[in-house]
Amino acid sequence: MKEILLSTLTGSIVGFIFAFFKLPIPAPPAIAGIMGIIGIFLGYQLYRMFF
Template sequence: MNQVILATLSGLIVGGLFSWLGLPVPAPPTLAGVMGVVGIYLGFTIMNHWK
């Protein structure tokens, strides 16, 4: 759980920094894009457990 919190905090810092510098976001800019990445991760994890 500690890794999740640290990853979230670092993501918030990096996202804020990119916004402050006027750079494009280094991640999918929409919820649908983010959910696509989550789906890829979940599909990979499920298949590894299923094999």
Template sequence: MDEFLSLCKDPFLALVAGLIVGILFSAIKLPIPAPPALPGVLGIVGIYLGGLIWKSLSS
């Protein structure tokens, strides 16, 4: 259980931070600083996964 919690801690904190930023930006009527559509989000995930693949191949 401790291993599961340690794996989930950073993603959970990132989600909470994202929610807070989204609420604040919406409250002050600014555009949300994130891709507006699923393809944009998937592009960011692809960049992250590409970086992981490169690190594993180059080591």
């Protein structure tokens, strides 16, 4: 749980800094990016489960 909170805090700070300096956000479109990350995680877990 600590990792999740630290990751969320770090991401929020980085997002704030990018917005403050009016820079484009360094991430893919919201839903596509989230699904890509979930897909990577699920693929990694499937590999670990079977090999």
